[in-house]
């Protein structure tokens with residue numbers, strides 16, 4: 428199994444890059460795990476308490492469970508990937524049966540901050556988009572898809588997103604094997620990653 432880690436700040440285009448990679452590759456050969464599924468379960472908290480969580484700090488992620496799941500997949504067994512709701516700021520309680528594939532992609536803002544995970548990735552990719560571009564994308568996406576308003580996105584950006592990005596996410600470029608510039612759609616970089624994956628299939 429080839430495990431590819433794809434990191435980068437919020438709005439840089441990780442999900443879009445993953446979908447572009449999957450597009451045209453043989454169905455059922457490449458699997459995806461999202462770090463978002465591994466936000467810690469906060470059912471014991473009220474919604475008002477959950478909203479205050481710093482979701483851009485590594486401690487918000489259950490990296491132990493994520494690493495365990497990757498190990499299980501590597502041993503050719505399926506896992507039950509938790510389903511996360513950005514609207515509720517919590518796991519839904521549902522899971523998705525995720526089967527091992529020849530290539531597994533793990534994507535998320537903080538996945539390269541965890542040394543155990545880093546060791547498990549055969550290829551580490553960092554998707555870069557400029558800060559202003561990421562903020563614009565995040566604003567549009569969170570308002571249209573995640574039930575936020577302008578004020579909420581901007582307040583979270585100033586109080587946690589930007590400081591956490593500068594402290595934890597941007598320095599992870601150092602560990603990347605490949606950095607994909609993604610201010611514009613980058614079909615050349617996507618084709619290169621697809622070629623690497625096709626060699627494995």
Ligand SMILES: Nc1ncnc2c1ncn2[C@@H]1O[C@H](COP(=O)(O)OP(=O)(O)O)[C@@H](O)[C@H]1O
Pocket residue numbers: 435436437438439440441442443444564565568609610611612613
């Ligand atoms: N290269 C790009 N140029 C313009 N918009 C993009 C680009 N990549 C992604 N987007 C858009 O930006 C938003 C955030 O992208 P997404 O892939 O969800 O980012 P991430 O998963 O890194 O948070 C989405 O609405 C997506 O359509």
Ligand SMILES: O=c1ccn([C@@H]2O[C@H](COP(=O)(O)O)[C@@H](O)[C@H]2O)c(=O)[nH]1
Pocket residue numbers: 436437438441463466482483512513515516517535536588
């Ligand atoms: O309950 C939550 C959990 C996370 N977030 C924000 O999501 C992004 C990470 O997702 P991307 O798809 O990579 O943008 C992170 O910056 C968190 O702030 C949230 O709003 N609510």
